[in-house]
Amino acid sequence: MLRAQGRAVHQCDSGWVPVFVDQEQSISLMSVGFLLESPDEAVVWRGPKKNALIKQFVSDVAWGQLDYLVVDTPPGTSDEHMAAVEALRPYGPLGALVVTTPQAVSVGDVRRELTFCRKTGLQVVGVVENMSGFVCPHCTECTNVFSQGGGAELARLAGVPFLGSVPLDPELTRSLEEGRDFIRDFPQSPAFPALSSIAQKVLSEAPARLS
């Protein structure tokens, strides 16, 4: 999604060098995707092997000076999540952004994710509701394709901030897959103000919430 497919990971004296995805070198990336020979290669690993790699990603990558480390996780409350929390805890502050879609089925699972956060002592920065409504390009009617209200309700139940809703925008998907810079190409998109507002809230509220 960040136009870094096919890049290689190099070693330096202080460890693996993360891959920079922009000209200004303000965003660096590490992923098991860089270690695969082909994008179709399946990583068929059980828990212990996944845990070991996650530990390596934290301690053996030469991240350098960072303002923010954003960790994207798979769905669930299992090996990867426990390994990430354990590996990152010594380097605090550590917080969680929890993403849901509006419908009850998603909220049903994400409630359990919030319990995971509580049990592992992971402070929740807030809840984001993604895929929140689709504006028909033909008639501008907004349809709640995946139902509505789940994100705000979840945040209320868990007593954590609701950071905002991001609407469905096919141009966002298309842009990511075609390797374009969404932020530069589509400031008119309905998803853009939503994403910007959420990012602003994280920047201004996370430090206080996580201290």
Added chain:
Amino acid sequence: MEEVPQGCPGTGSAQAGRGASCQGCPNQRLCASGAGAAPDPAIEEIKEKMKTVKHKILVLSGKGGVGKSTFSAHLAHGLAEDENTQVALLDIDICGPSIPKIMGLEGEQVHQSGSGWSPVFVEDNLGVMSVGFLLSSPDDAVIWRGPKKNGMIKQFLRDVDWGEVDYLIVDTPPGTSDEHLSAVQYLSAARLDGAVIITTPQEVSLQDVRKEINFCHKVKVPIIGVVENMSVFVCPKCKKESQIFPPTTGGAEVMCQDLKIPLLGKVPLDPHIGIQEFCGHHQPKEEHLVGS
């Protein structure tokens, strides 16, 4: 099921029982003796149990959020439309068990009988099992590592009294990890019919489907075909079609042609499905896939 040590080298590995992280593990002696590497007796037990189950179908996806559980539920309902067909739906997504909610069975509990655990019946001919039925609250999180999840899956396959079943649909979490390996391993002697892989049209999803297809080849599970979910959206107001998840590389159709795998069908995005799930009512959309 006891928790295994964090650095567990795996019961089948050469280091089993001998590694530094094995110290203090209750199974250390067992692993060091080599017994851990022997085939799990549960595989034969499950083979026996599965003799009354005619067809076993795994529902897989590379990616989360593509509608796998929704599809599994609709497929189960579709197959059970014929009241002479016995259908079972097994949810092995241990951390995110959505099937009880989708089937309108939230709050149901599992009962024990002389012949094992009884599945929860939503119709006379449609029984369901999920870890969701074993949790006392909707907020309960299942924070388990791989080995404990595997133990649960073994129990589901071995200890549930499925009875005479025509179709067992196994809904999985996204990915290619413990749950998938365990399901394939435990069903290895019981002849798994194959896997149905769910995707949405965009490349990011298809990329993970290709990994899922490779997984199936690696573990020798036949691929029944691919279903493209969330294909098009029909605006309820103007009735015009839009592609919410654009098929930037041709969608599942092109991928299936390239890989010579059947495309079983395309399912449009319907906002009513979300509402129906919440209410526990269903209108099976996939009747045309039944019997594929």
